[in-house]
Amino acid sequence: MDQSASSAAREAATSESGGTAPTLHVCVTCLAGEDRETVPRAGRRLHDGLVDALRRQADPATFRIVEAECLSNCNRGCSVALSGPGRWSYVYGDLNQTSVDDLLAGASRYAATTDGLVPWRERPTIFRKGVIARVPPSI
């Protein structure tokens, strides 16, 4: 993990939104069907690819990228979760490093909502086909 990039993204997101920025959790322990001895793991490679790509973007981040250990979607990893205060949470699966650009675009659209509900037509294909489950906002 590139700690400095992750910290920068987190700080930018916090600064942008006054602390209510959503989070893109990435399962870094996911094997995605690979051998347990493969290093770095598929989930770690996805996480690092996301952090690197976010760092290269010109605009300040509107969401955080945070590591998670297991999102309990092991049969359809790699997995990420989008969540934030007052928003619906979504878990997506069937992801890999080719998903990076679409994931960042989808997370940006999610961050632009107040409730987490992105219109269907604006969702990247990986979100339409790879949705695993969603959770209503905590009340």
Added chain:
Amino acid sequence: MDQSASSAAREAATSESGGTAPTLHVCVTCLAGEDRETVPRAGRRLHDGLVDALRRQADPATFRIVEAECLSNCNRGCSVALSGPGRWSYVYGDLNQTSVDDLLAGASRYAATTDGLVPWRERPTIFRKGVIARVPPSI
């Protein structure tokens, strides 16, 4: 839906915990493989069974039961989600009306935690086998 029972459960949960009680969302639109014309739907029957059973319990509820429309787990419904401020959220599937007692027991154990992490051995079998995904707490 039995509105009075649901309201009573909600009020009890709120009173118990100072407003931080977790929520058991139940997808009431789930067909669970049944014909679309079947009324009430499988998800609605599960919801109503949970509300009725919670009402019969002697102890005050420590969690709310709230209706949801689609938890995006249609292939493995019926579905519920457990969530609450500061807690991991969990989505469970493969549920039906025989799951009611175990669901209430599992939700009570979840409500007794501060982070949503119930030790593996204390989780009902339906939670161990039917977990669909989980989401870290919002930060």
